Amino acid sequence: MPIPAEFEPEHVASNSPRQERLYRSFLRCGEPYKSMFANNAWMIPPDPRKPLEWGTGGYWDTTVARKHDYWKAFDLPQPTRDLHRMRRELVEWGFTLIEDGMSEAQTDRFLERLLAQAEGERLAGIEQMTPAGQYVNTLINKGEVFAQCIEQDPAAVQAGPLIEQLMNEMLGEGWICHSFLSNGADPGGYPQGLHLDQGPLLPWVPEEAPALVNTMYISQDVDEENGGTLLIPGSHRILIDAGSAGEVGAMPPAINLEAPAGTIMVFDGRVLHGAGVNRTNERRFVATMSNVKSWMRQQENWVLSVAPEVLEAASPKLLHRMGLQALTYGATVEGFGLGAGGRVDDPWGAIKQFRSAYDRGEYIRVRELSKDSPAEDLHQDYTSFKATQRARAAKAAKREK
Numbered sequence: 001m002p003i004p005a006e007f008e009p010e011h012v013a014s015n016s017p018r019q020e021r022l023y024r025s026f027l028r029c030g031e032p033y034k035s036m037f038a039n040n041a042w043m044i045p046p047d048p049r050k051p052l053e054w055g056t057g058g059y060w061d062t063t064v065a066r067k068h069d070y071w072k073a074f075d076l077p078q079p080t081r082d083l084h085r086m087r088r089e090l091v092e093w094g095f096t097l098i099e100d101g102m103s104e105a106q107t108d109r110f111l112e113r114l115l116a117q118a119e120g121e122r123l124a125g126i127e128q129m130t131p132a133g134q135y136v137n138t139l140i141n142k143g144e145v146f147a148q149c150i151e152q153d154p155a156a157v158q159a160g161p162l163i164e165q166l167m168n169e170m171l172g173e174g175w176i177c178h179s180f181l182s183n184g185a186d187p188g189g190y191p192q193g194l195h196l197d198q199g200p201l202l203p204w205v206p207e208e209a210p211a212l213v214n215t216m217y218i219s220q221d222v223d224e225e226n227g228g229t230l231l232i233p234g235s236h237r238i239l240i241d242a243g244s245a246g247e248v249g250a251m252p253p254a255i256n257l258e259a260p261a262g263t264i265m266v267f268d269g270r271v272l273h274g275a276g277v278n279r280t281n282e283r284r285f286v287a288t289m290s291n292v293k294s295w296m297r298q299q300e301n302w303v304l305s306v307a308p309e310v311l312e313a314a315s316p317k318l319l320h321r322m323g324l325q326a327l328t329y330g331a332t333v334e335g336f337g338l339g340a341g342g343r344v345d346d347p348w349g350a351i352k353q354f355r356s357a358y359d360r361g362e363y364i365r366v367r368e369l370s371k372d373s374p375a376e377d378l379h380q381d382y383t384s385f386k387a388t389q390r391a392r393a394a395k396a397a398k399r400e401k
Contacts, residue, residue, distance in 0.1 A: 026245050031203045035247035043251065045193035048131040052190055052277065060191035060277050063224040064258035065233070071255055076233055079263050083162060086266070090170070094236040094271035101159035101264030102217065110156070111219035111261070113143040114182055114285055132192050132227075132275040133184030138300060139287065140180060140322070141307045147314070149217065149289060150177050150321050159264060163215055166266055170213045171293050174342050177321045178212060178290035179299035185227030185278040185285075192274030194230065194254065196239075197290055203245035205270065210236075211296065212269030217287040218259050227278035228256035229265075229286065236270035294342050295330045298323050303331075303351070308359045311352060316345035325349045334366060334384040347394035350387070357383050 005011055018024060037044055042057045054061050065071040077089045079099035089096040102110060118136050121127045128135045139146035145156050152160030167175050196202070198212040222228035232254050242248050256276050259265065267273065269290075278284050290299065302322035306314075311324075319325055326337025326349035333354045340349030357363040363383050 026203060029203050029245045031245045032205070032239055032242060032248045033202075035249070036251060039249050040251045042253075043194055046190060048190045058191075059194055059230060059254045059274075062230070062254050062256055064228065065255045066258070067224075068253070068255055070253050071233065074233070076255075079259060083165070086162075086166065087169075090166070090266065090268060092237075093233045095231065095233070095265055095267035097259055098159050098162065098264040098266065100262050101157060101163070102219070102262045103158050104262060106156055106158060107219050107262040110145055110149075110217060110287075111285070113145055114139075114219065114287065115283075117142045118182070118184065118283075118285065130184075130192075131190040133186030133189045133278065133283065135184060136182040136285075136287075138180075138305050139182065140300075140302070141305070141310055146180060146287075147310065147318055149287075150180055151315065151318050157217075157264070163264065163266065167213060167215075167291055170210060170268075171291060174294040174320075174327075175213075175291050176294055176296075176298065176323045177300075177302075178292040178296070180287065180289040181300075182285050182287040183275055184283060185275050186283055187278050187281050189227070189275075189278055191230060191277050194232065194272040194274045196270055196272060198269030205239045205242070205244050205246075207240050207243075210269045212290055212292050214265075214267050214269065215289045215291065216265040216267070217289070218257075218263045218265060219261055219286070220284055221259070221261050222256075222284065222286065223258045224256035224276070225278075226280045226282065226284040227276035228258055229273055230254045230256060230276045231267070231271055231273040233271075235272040236268045239270055294327060303355055306355075308356075311355060311359075314352070319350075319352055320344045324352050324355070326351050333387075336384050336387045347391040350391070353387055353390070354383060 043059050046052055046058060062068065065076045077093055077096050079097045080086065081099050086096040086098070114136065118134055121136065122134070128137060136142065140150065148156030152164050154160045157163070197214060198210060201211060216229070232252060235251065238248060238251065257265065292298065303324060306322060323331055325342055325344065325346060326332045327340050327342030328338055331351060332338055333351050337349045337351060340346055342349060354363060364380050366382050366384060369377060
């Protein structure tokens with residue numbers, strides 16, 4: 001029977017003129033960047049093929065808040081341990097600085113492992129270089145300290161319980177890690193373009209709360225000289241006021257972050273920021289752990305990238321943070337996880353077993369079956385069925401207790 005003409009690709013294309021396509025003007029509006037660049041030429045990123053210019057008013061040509069003519073009169077965030085103040089700063093300015101988020105010993109341990117890894121990747125010829133500097137990706141595989149940070153384990157980050165409280169309030173309990181990588185600013189590098197880490201949602205700019213929140217581990221003193229992170233305080237409020245797909249007018253200037261080693265910056269995914277320019281002779285590294293709501297797709301594909309030995313040693317909490325805990329609307333495997341609540345150590349969403357079976361070469365997927373299928377196909381030890389059996393057994397054991 002022929003396919004109806006209305007379903008033919010040519011017919012569909014001829015009946016889909018641009019002006020009739022659903023939501024086209026909204027989805028392709030280019031906001032807020034379109035109007036930001038049009039109304040703030042100083043925010044346009046430099047061309048990395050040309051020498052970086054200073055004295056022309058570019059966003060990278062700035063200083064720390066206390067020295068900035070525009071910002072020095074404002075009560076901007078300073079390192080603090082006051083949780084109440086942190087909440088106020090996150091709402092007003094979009095970022096807050098946790099004083100001594102890592103102890104001196106924790107900071108030294110973090111930085112030593114990070115610098116060693118960066119050098120090892122350079123020597124191996126596999127370093128990831130950007131115009132700003134070297135990046136070190138997938139930190140989960142590169143040291144126990146990084147796994148502990150993802151868990152907010154006080155053994156590695158003494159402010160862990162406080163950070164988790166802020167994440168729970170901003171993202172909702174059950175939030176997961178989007179990615180954890182180190183951002184380098186090398187001497188002679190270029191600034192990152194100012195951007196929103198919540199950018200994939202654009203042109204939507206949710207008003208009530210962020211969908212992504214960052215924790216930046218600052219393991220070296222940072223300032224305007226060594227490429228302290230560039231950011232525009234309160235820029236999240238400007239975008240919220242403009243609304244989804246709204247046009248943005250004149251923006252306040254950017255500043256360099258100034259903070260001592262051991263500080264942890266928590267910042268809203270709607271804040272404009274980017275790596276600064278390092279004008280010293282020493283490399284500068286920070287590490288950024290992005291966190292998102294439990295249903296969002298993660299930047300790091302943890303299910304594939306995490307090393308087998310890290311996976312097998314991972315605690316239920318770490319597995320959950322990496323997104324290896326399925327819930328009804330995310331990370332299900334062959335239907336396993338439908339109905340799960342996404343809680344830590346919930347046997348109905350434990351998808352580590354699928355990856356482990358894959359690593360052993362024992363993952364058996366359900367493929368085409370019928371009454372005519374060979375007996376060996378009908379009686380396979382299917383991995384998804386085994387996972388369901390384990391979950392039922394765990395539930396029964398819990399009832400017996």
